[in-house]
Amino acid sequence: MTCVVLMTKKKIPWNLVKSNFICLIFSGIALAGNWIFLYGSYQYTTVTNATLAYYFAPVIVMICSPIMLHEHLSVKKILCIFTAVIGMVMIVGTGLSAFGKQDLLGIFLGVIAAVFYASLMLVNKFIHDMDKLELTMIQLGTAAVLLFFYVFFTEGLAFLSVSKSALPFIALLGIVNTGIGFWLFFSGMQKLSGQSIAVLSYVDPLVAILISGVVLQERMTVVQVLGGILLLGSTFTSEVKSLHKPHKNIIA
Template identity: 45%
Template sequence: MSLCFPLINTGGSSPSGSYNHVVGILYGLLAAVLYASVILMNKFIKNLSGFETTLVQLMVSSLVLIPYILMIDPMNFSGVNSHSIIYILILGIFHTGIAYFLYFTAIKELEGQIIAVLSYIDPISAVIIAAVVLGESMIFIQIIGGILILGSTFLSERLETKR
């Protein structure tokens, strides 16, 4: 059995019924490292348009994620039909491709400080949208976490402005 299988748990809790906080923390740290690598990669990619930067980023992301996906669950295309392909194309082109294109085009025009603030707002807005649009539950600790993240970002901006 692979090391990755115990880490995957779609129910949000371990088989014993309690939450597996260590796995969540490890996933969070891994996500932070991968997100930082995207930002650092943007610093080294010069003289490319937003479209070209988007293509490079998506190709690198695919190369990083494909081995993980293949370790977790072998690909099975038996359930793929024309509707699935249309939904995948919509998701890939609009919700990923265009969003990345806008992000990487704007990142070249914005100051690092503004980009940092937007990077903090991004996951919080995702949680809020998931709660409002998808009806996912938001517990008190998530609300407190969002307030702490936004509050510290606001304070950091205010202190930086005063300097």
């Protein structure tokens, strides 16, 4: 991400960083917490369960928006929240009976990751006048520092003994998935309508679920499938509802 900023010759507006300092710190903490609990979720449950739990974040934003952002909660949004909660209950309940307590822990960690992600979206609403690319670089940098200390205090220097065979994959995740991925995302946002962005954001969970079933051969019950449809469908419906207004959310 730093290389992208240098290539585009963007300068960090330190005066804006100073005025938004507290929110930037909280957003970095939220991003780091999001990653910690999401990857922790992957260790205990399937990619599908973790992804669906993670995408409970928009529901949390809808619930908190009237309090934090003073936004009106319409009847349609209330119905979407209710439907999403039913979907999550179906996923959690079936996961516990079909797979066991370990999967329940993974889903729980996924929901905590969703809380951090929702916090990131809400905090970003209070950050003003900053370019999306610069904001993302600062948030990623803050999260990287926090994650370094987290790994150091939880694992010690064990992370230095990562096998050589894993290094290319780590580099791939860092450079392609994070750096180039965010760059393409924000570049595309500037040329797409709000409706297109909202629709394309749901490619992420659908691809994750598809890979989980086809490539990883992970199991998913019929009830969980229905719960996932209710969860993703309700949050998507809520997004479509808000497309008539300018999209100001910055998701990093």
